[in-house]
Amino acid sequence: MNKKLFSLAVGGLGIGTTEFIIMGLMQDVAASLQISIPMAGYLISAYAVGVIVGAPLLVALSVKYNPKKVLMALMGIFALFNGLSALAPDFYSLLAFRFLSGLPHGAFFGIGAVVASKLAREGKQAQAISTMFAGLTLANLIMVPLVTFLGHQYGWRLAFVIVALIGIITIFSIRFYLPDVKISASHGVKEELRFFKTPKAWLIILITAIGFGGLFAWFSYISPLMTHVSGFSVKSVSYIMLVAGAGMVVGNFAGGILADRMAPEKAAALLFITLVAALIGVFFLSDYQPISIALTFICGALSMAVGSPINILMIRSAEKSAMMGAALMQAAFNIANSLGAYFGGLPLAFGLGYNYPSFVGAVMAFLGFLLSMTFMFRYGAKPHRLALN
Known part of the structure; x- marks a missing residue:
């Protein structure tokens, strides 16, 4: 480090x-x-x-x-x-x-x-x-x-x-x-907030609040998913959480590397659509314990991998409002937490199984993908360069 x-x-x-x-x-x-x-x-x-x-x-x-x-x-x-x-x-x-x-x-x-x-x-x-x-x-x-x-x-x-x-x-x-770092001088709060009068700023915040909600829809109910659907014991949940945590550690660094090798909006779109596939896998395959454990690691990795691309996207887009932008990203992550937990819990309130929050998560992650693609076409590279490879 x-x-x-x-x-x-x-x-x-x-x-x-x-x-x-x-x-x-x-x-x-x-x-x-x-x-x-x-x-x-x-x-x-x-x-x-x-x-x-x-x-x-x-x-x-x-x-x-x-x-x-x-x-x-x-x-x-x-x-x-x-x-x-x-x-x-x-x-x-x-x-x-x-x-x-x-x-x-x-x-x-x-x-x-x-x-x-x-x-x-x-x-x-x-x-x-x-x-x-x-x-x-x-x-x-x-x-x-x-x-x-x-x-x-x-x-x-x-x-x-x-x-x-x-x-x-x-x-x-x-x-x-920590060395002293000189950041471009701000002329005050008005300048910091100027960027947030633009649709571009709110599109990034929406990508975060909705797309990351897919993570929290799944993660908020991971304990009953693993015990009621996958058939693990309650005592095993703490070990399963370690698997998810290990995935997040790996995904965090992988996302940073990916965002440095391609445009951050491209990286976000690619990771969101891959997360959609993984969460659909959770929905259909959680009955099989080995697959369930593997998907826990994969979902943890993919969800955390999106963090660096989204943050760097905000910092580059906001320019002189970068500090305010990066700070508001944390507010958006917490909104995602609330939205994911709420919408993920709705199927349970209607008596559906504990694998359904992951389906809700897949829908939210797919919306994050669509919003990322919208950003790419409106503000990113020219259309002929938008392939996700």
Whole structure:
């Protein structure tokens, strides 16, 4: 790993851990605070709302400041409110701290993506961004299972202490390892927002919010899919999640390489249509355990592989609004999370099987493919160069 990008990857590790940790510790939190499981679920929503609110707000407040110092300040906010989450005396204070700890998420990745692309060699920008997001994928593979285990053994509050410590380590890593990077001077919030008055900007956001919803439609219901359809035991689910996490790690780096070798909109379209095929495979073939495991790895890899092309597409398209654009991408990812979980759950509400969320995911990924193709024809290469090979 490029030592210059190490601190951004560590920050991604902390952010990925705190974003998903409640899912594994939900029952512990509910029992400790004497609330219902559905109420504990609001802690996930509170964090997501914090991401959506904080992404444009904190970038707007920081556009005129040194990116390195801004990244350190964002990690300071992150460490503070995760530390306070460990001390929360009741549900409502924890709910507030979860919202506040989500605020720096989008801004950190938004500014970090621009900084990473500036530090990269020519033609390697997408791979540099994928290095930053490696921390996020490693969080799903290693840290979330580990911290969940420690939280079960020693109390859920320890999980937030660990996350706060990762935030503090990130601050020192940024201080000592991340070089000062000069980003084109912004004339203020109006200039940052100017790009978002164009259809081009909202098309990229739609690609993200809808296309990535295909991932979350499948992933949100992976546990009942594997137990009720594939026939695995409940105890096996944690190992299956490791398979998905391993796929995400591989896909993250593969997506970065692909986006550096072809136009990012081409890479996104190619990956989305391949994800459609994989999710249709999940729908029809999950009865067969070996195939089900293989598809879990493949879907995890394909879904995360799209991240780097989409981020580099926004950064290149937004130009002077790159930081705001990259930050709003994180808001769009969280909208995708909500949309995917909601639409993926609709077939279940009508009594259909647990393989149907993957079919919904395939439809959403196909819409992401169509939107990517629309971008290619309207804003990308000329038509005679649009072949996906």
